[in-house]
Amino acid sequence: MTPTRALLLALPTLLLAGGLAAQEDARGALVITNARVAGHERPVTIVVAGGKVRAVGPDARPPRGATRLDARGAAVVPGRIDAWAGVGGADALGRGVDGFDPHDRHAIEEALRNGVTTVFLSPRGGGAGVLGAGSVVKLRPGAPLKDVVVAEEAAVVAGVGELDAGPLARVSAWGDLRRAFDAARRYRDAVADYDEALAKWAAEVGADTAPVDSRGGVAPVGSPSRAPTAAEPDPPRPRRRGPPRPEPGPPPPTAPAQQPQGEAKKGERPRRPNPDRVAALLARVLEGELPLRVRAQRAEDIVAAVELAREQGVPSLIIEGGLEAHRVVDLLAAREAKVVLGDPLPPGDGRARPPALAIDLAGALEARGVPFALGTGDLAASRFVELAAALAAGQGLDRGVAEAAITARAAELLGLGERLGRVAPGYDADLVVLSRDPLATAPAAEVVVVDGHIVWRRAP
Amino acid sequence: MRHPNGVRTELSVASGKVRGMRTALVVALLALTPWPAAAQDVAIRAGHVLTAADAPPLVDAVVLVRGGKVVAVGHTIEVPLGVPLLERPGAWLVPGFVDPCTGLGLRERDEVALALDRDLTVEGALDPEHRDLARARAAGVTTVLVTPGDGSLFGGAGVVLKTTGVPLGVDPVAKLALGPSVLRGDRPPTARSGAVALLRRAITEAHQAREPGTFDPSDLLAAFARGDLAGLFTVATPVDLDQARGITLPLGLRVTYRLAAGFDPSALDAEQARDLVGGAPTIVGPFGLTTPERALRVPARLAAAGVPVLFTSQAPDGPVEGLRLTAALAVRYGLAPERALDALGRGAARALGADERVGTLAPGKDADLVLLDGPPLDLSSRVLETWVLGRRVHRVAAAGEERP
Structure with missing residues (x-):
């Protein structure tokens, strides 16, 4: 991360330093006039190079040889972000990206056509x-997966069962999460x-082991394979799938193996704890490295999620869904x-008890200062994320806030607030040239740029 | 759609009886409703006024309302002395939206003990102060058909209701259904073949038995079979639609179809749509953000085949705001905006036999008005005010303004 940032900082210097470097940079450069x-009163020029926005302003100097695009006075907005795009199925060790098909051109182009450039893939x-x-x-479209993944693990997603799950199923679901x-x-x-x-052992026997992690001995538990002892001869254990099952009777049978190893016989190498990747993932949540996203629609589940986070010391909690969040908005604020809201008007199936929908759910969150983003709940619906914003505006949310909830605020909620969601120097060049009002119902994108590449253009 | 023969005069005896029954109900419901019958005389000048879907919007036009009715619409309306003129320069004023298939205001929707509920009407379960109706008003929905559910072959009759809880006073609408929802283990029909046979026999017998003066006001099935009442027919699959058409079309009965959720949209490809539906108005929806693209293309396809397409929110099973969302999504996938707007107003009103009262803004029509802060098919447009029969029944307080 740091070398990349250093390189980015150095880039302008390189540009000034030599014409050769400038030419090199101009090859992938794009200028939108x-x-x-x-935030700008007069029409501006946007200079894009190396996948980033370099300059925005009336006097921005385009590099020579850059591709030019005339916006003809149209609005240029940040690429929209669907902060909740459901994909694939659930597995404790799965990742959203595993359920993403980068070759599904139709789905991707439908989303781009509507100005959507980034999605949070949620199992x-x-x-x-x-x-x-x-x-x-x-x-x-067509880009290899490695080029489009921003973060493979951006949050841990947990659920408490179907919308109409009975009380017994809920009790057991919360129990499983606690365990x-x-x-x-x-x-x-x-x-x-x-x-x-x-x-300690290394110091005693004078062996050359890797140094203890800088965080005062806490190993990078998120990736046991990258732990200092990656080369240890421990045979790999079968992975644990799914949430841990209740362990019969105290003390838990795994406890002895995980006792402090200081008691081990003098001179004997301490035994490494059995790898447990689910536990390792959740440990990153406990460390605040990843937010915990709990999929909860009903007020009682939201309350339970907030309680779980408090009791377990989870520093960052995101409620995914939150159809009844207006009922517990004070608790969320406190x-x-x-909150990531999904489909604001889910068609009922007539079976489940319909959730108590607020007329202005997003507005209720905004009024209490609860940070939120708007999503769709499904990758197939990501193309409609701007409709989710339009619906929120139609129910009373400020239009500017609605637009932010699918751009800058969505980026902040995903922990990418310094990279995505704004048209400003230093931000990723994910831009949408619009033909109409940002919240119009008709498809509004004329040109879509992702990482500095023109990825979609309206057919003339 | 009108009766194919256009003949309704000979049925005046029957209609009179139906109407008598209705009047009693209207009176009973009026006693319960929170909205006084007296309406306000008012004139509203709006930035844009849409009188009907196919008319261009009037810019800076005035709608004059007296006695709960629209009296005049236009640029040069003389507002009588003493009638307040409300200025709404930024607003779009459109006819109140009509949802032709809901369970709004019902405490429970289905009575399924019998396959043929000949005398059931929804009034028995209707709560005119139900909070779902308030939500409908806030969404700009002013007229709805409240029907029994899809649990019976013949579910009885639905009532056309203002969302203030007051019936419009037009004919009830018979409710029919074919599909898995009507099958039960404890009473016939237990299988599709039995369902079709049962319904066909009942309707055909009632149709053939029609004789002047023998009308039994409690037999709504007979009233439908004779052509006295229009019907709303829910069909779950293309086969059900085919059977429903086979039963009703030869008898010349007035039917609006509703395609149940999960209706296979591929059956409506290209020219097949017209063959299948036979030109009867067809209700689709509700659509949501996760509705597959194939289904979203159905309205445009039906319209291209000459079928009047209508929308429903299925409230309260789905959110009532889904009505406008469904129309907007249909427009995104190829339906002409005028057709979508028509479906929300006059088209739906016509299917309910209420187009002389609601669905458009013209002299003599009910003063059911919706004011939005943008075009009605733009979902970011917010419903600012809703008026029913000349009374304001919903209002959003403007910024810095106190709620009235």
Whole structure:
């Protein structure tokens, strides 16, 4: 990360330094002229190079040889972000990106046609427990997956069952989640103890082991394979799938293996705890490295999610869904939880108890200062994320806030607020040249740019 | 759609009886409703006025309302002394939206003990102060058909209702259904063949038995079979649609079809649509953001085949705002905006036999008005005010303004 940032900082210097470098840069450069950009009174020129916006302003100097695009006074907005695009199925060790087909040109182009350039891929399914990790990808037809993945693991997604799950199913779902976090905490402690013991042992025998992690002995538990002991001869264990099952009777049978290893016989190498990738993933949530996204629509589930986060010490909680969030908006505000709203008007199936829909749900969150983004809940619906914003505006949310909820605010909620969601220097060059009002019902994109590439153009 | 023969005079005896029954109900419901019958005389000048879907919007036009009715619409209306003129320069004023198939205001929707509920009307379960009706008013929906559900072959009759809880006073609409929803293990029909046979026999017998003066007001099935009442026919599959048409078309009965959720849209490809539906108005929806593209293309396809396409939110099973969303999504997938607007107004009103009262803004029509802050098919347009029969029944307080 740091070398990349350093390189980016150095780029302007390189440009000034030599014509050769400037020419090199201009090869992938794009200049959009006559663009109306929010925050600028007069039409501006947007200079894009190396996949980033370099300059925005009336006097921005385009590099020679750059591709030119005349916006003819049209609005240029940041690429829209669907902060909740459901994909694939649920698996505790799955990732949203595994369910993404970068070759599904039709779906991708439908989304681009509507100005959607980034999606948060959330493992689909109404199951209970840990549903997997969500991923962030850009939409670029034909581009290899490695070029479009922004973050493979951007959040841990958990669920509490179907909308109409009965009380018994809910109790058991919350129990499973609690157990999973308990296991994660035990695992984290065991890894920390192991690292400590290993360092001690290394000092004793003078062996050359990797240094202890800078965070005071807490190993990078998120990736046991990258732990200092990656080359250890421990045989790989079968992966655990799904949330941990209840362990019969205290003490848990795994406990002895995860006891502090300091008690081990003198001179004997401490034993590494059994790898547990679900626990490792949740440990990253406990560390605040990844947010926990709990899929919860009903008020009672939202309350339970907030309680779980408090009790387990989860620093960052996002409610995914939140159809009844208006009923518990004070609690959400007090606990600093965030919300990703999905399809605002889900057609009922006539079976499940319909959730109590607020007339202005997003407005209720906004009024109490609860950070939120608007999503669709399904990758196939990502093309309609701007309709979700339009509907929110139609129910009373400020139009500017509605637009932000699918751009800048969505980016912030995904932890990418310094990279996505704005037309400003240093941000990714994900831009949409619009032909009409940003919240019109008709498809409004004329040209869509992702990472500096023109990826979609309206047929003339 | 009118009766193919256009003959309704000979049925005046029957209609009179139906009407008598209705009047009693209207009176009963009026006693319950929170909206006084007296309406306000008012004139509203709006930035854009859409009188009907196929008319261009009038810019800066005035709608004059007296006694709950539209009296005049135009640029040069003389507003009588003493009638307040409301200025709404930024607003779009359109006819109140009509949802032709809902369960709004019902405490429970289905009575399924009998396959043929000859005398059931929804009034028995109707709560005119139900909060779902308030939500409908807030969404700009002013007229709805409240029907029994799809659990019976003949579910009885639905009532055309203002969302203030007051019946319009037009004929009830018979409710029919074919599909898995009508089958039960504990009473016939238990299978599709039995369902079709049962319904065909009942309707054909009632149709043949029609004689002047023998009308039994409690037999709504007979009233439908004789052509006295229009019918709303829910069909689950193309086969059901085929059977429904086979039963009703030869007898010249007035039917609007509703394609149930999950109706295979591929059956409506290209020219087949007209063959299948036979030109009867057809209700689709509700659509949501996750509705597959194939289904979203159905309205445009039906329209291209000359079929009047209508929309429903299926409220309260789905959110009532889904009515406008469904229309907007249909427009995104090829339906002409005028057709979509017509479906929300006059088209739906016609299917309910209420187009002389609602669905357009013209002198003599009910003063059911919706004011939005943008074009009605733009979903970001917000419903600012809703008026029913000349009374304001919903209003959004403007910024810095106190709620009235």
